Amino acid sequence: MRIRLIILGLLTMSMFSCLDNIDRKPDATETIAESVAPFKYWTWITADPKRNDDSYVEEFKKYKDNGLDAILINTNTDPNLLGRLAPLAKKEGLEVHAWIMAMNRPGDSVVRQHPEWYVVSRDGKSAYDHRPYVGYYEFLCPTREDSRNHVLKLVEELSKVDDVASVHLDYIRYPDIFLPIGLLPKYDLVQNEELPEYDFCYCDVCVAEFQKTHHRNPREMENPAIDMEWKQFRLNKIRSVVNEAYQIVHKNNKILTAAVFPYPEMADHMVRQRWDKWDVDVVLPMIYNVFYNEGTDWVGFATRQGVQDLEGTETELHTGIYVPGMSGEDLTQAIREAKANGAKGVSFFDGPALTEEQLLVIKTSKEGQ
Ligand SMILES: [Zn+2]
Known part of the structure; x- marks a missing residue:
C-alpha cells in the first residue's frame, strides 16, 4: 500500500498568465496586478464518500488555519460528492478544484465495458488486460472518439458543479515510457x-490515422523512438484532449488546471506530454525532487525551466512539492526555490501527509509574505 501510494504520488505527476516577465516590459496595469497577487498555497486531497461532513470541515479548517488557499479534491469523478464537499470548503475560505484522473481511469465501470478504448503497446498488448507497471494503470487511447469523449464528458460534469474554480486534469498523458529514475529500483x-511494453498507443485507430497522413506504419518502424512525426502525433493527441477540455470548462465559467511532469521537455521525454503548448490556465508541475534523486535546488531549476518555457503564453505555473519525508528546513527551502524562480504559488502532495512541523512552515511562510 505504501509503495502504491508513493507511486501514485509519483506518477500522478502522471498532478496559470505569463510568468516570467524578466525579458519583457510589463505595462503599468500588469505591474500593479502582480504586486498584489499573493503567492498561493494549494494541496491535493482524495475524498472518501463514507466520511461525514464534520470531519471534512475539521480538515478544511486545519488547511485554512495554516495558510492554505486552495484544495484540489479527487472525488473519483463523482459530481455529487464534489457538490457536497465544495460548499463546505468554500465556507472555510478555501478555493476548490475538481481533480480528475483523465486518461488513466482505474476502476471506471463504463471504461471496463469497452476493452477497445484502452491503449495498446508496441508489442501489441492492450492495457485492458496487460497493465504497464501497476494494476491501476488503465490508460485510454486519446485518439478514439469514444474514449476521448468519455473523458471530456466527465470533465463537463465536474465543470458544472457549483463552488468549483477549476477542473484539474491529472494523468493527462500516455503511460510512462521512462519511469522517474528514483523509482526504477x-x-x-x-x-x-x-x-x-511501455510504448503506446499502437491501436488500430492510431496506426491507421498516422499512416493516412504520414504514409508509414509505426508497427513496422525499426526504431520508432527516433521518428519525429510519430512522437509529434502522440503529443498532439493529448494536446487535443486538453484544448477541448479548456473550451468545455470555460463555457461553464470555470478555468482549466493540470498536474503535469516537472518541465515541458522532461514531460515530453517521459510521458509524451508537452504542456507548454496547451490551452490551460494553470499548470502544477509535480517537481517531486525525491523521485528523481534530486535536492531542493532542483525544485528551483525545474520551476525556472517551466516558467521560461511558458513565456508569452497565458498559463501560470505553481510548483508541486512532494512533502513525505521532507524536513521543515527542506520544505522552507523548496518553497523559497519555487518562489525565487518565478512560480505563482506552490501545491503540496498531499494534504493528509502534511506533518505538524510542515504545517507550521507553511503558516509561518504565509505570514511572512
Ligand atoms: Zn490508440
Whole structure:
C-alpha cells in the first residue's frame, strides 16, 4: 500500500498568465496586478464518500488555519460528492478544484465495458488486460472518439458543479515510457531506451490515422523512438484532449488546471506530454525532487525551466512539492526555490501527509509574505 501510494504520488505527476516577465516590459496595469497577487498555497486531497461532513470541515479548517488557499479534491469523478464537499470548503475560505484522473481511469465501470478504448503497446498488448507497471494503470487511447469523449464528458460534469474554480486534469498523458529514475529500483527495471511494453498507443485507430497522413506504419518502424512525426502525433493527441477540455470548462465559467511532469521537455521525454503548448490556465508541475534523486535546488531549476518555457503564453505555473519525508528546513527551502524562480504559488502532495512541523512552515511562510 505504501509503495502504491508513493507511486501514485509519483506518477500522478502522471498532478496559470505569463510568468516570467524578466525579458519583457510589463505595462503599468500588469505591474500593479502582480504586486498584489499573493503567492498561493494549494494541496491535493482524495475524498472518501463514507466520511461525514464534520470531519471534512475539521480538515478544511486545519488547511485554512495554516495558510492554505486552495484544495484540489479527487472525488473519483463523482459530481455529487464534489457538490457536497465544495460548499463546505468554500465556507472555510478555501478555493476548490475538481481533480480528475483523465486518461488513466482505474476502476471506471463504463471504461471496463469497452476493452477497445484502452491503449495498446508496441508489442501489441492492450492495457485492458496487460497493465504497464501497476494494476491501476488503465490508460485510454486519446485518439478514439469514444474514449476521448468519455473523458471530456466527465470533465463537463465536474465543470458544472457549483463552488468549483477549476477542473484539474491529472494523468493527462500516455503511460510512462521512462519511469522517474528514483523509482526504477522498486520495479527492478533498467530503461536505457524506449521499451516496447511501455510504448503506446499502437491501436488500430492510431496506426491507421498516422499512416493516412504520414504514409508509414509505426508497427513496422525499426526504431520508432527516433521518428519525429510519430512522437509529434502522440503529443498532439493529448494536446487535443486538453484544448477541448479548456473550451468545455470555460463555457461553464470555470478555468482549466493540470498536474503535469516537472518541465515541458522532461514531460515530453517521459510521458509524451508537452504542456507548454496547451490551452490551460494553470499548470502544477509535480517537481517531486525525491523521485528523481534530486535536492531542493532542483525544485528551483525545474520551476525556472517551466516558467521560461511558458513565456508569452497565458498559463501560470505553481510548483508541486512532494512533502513525505521532507524536513521543515527542506520544505522552507523548496518553497523559497519555487518562489525565487518565478512560480505563482506552490501545491503540496498531499494534504493528509502534511506533518505538524510542515504545517507550521507553511503558516509561518504565509505570514511572512
Ligand atoms: Zn490508440
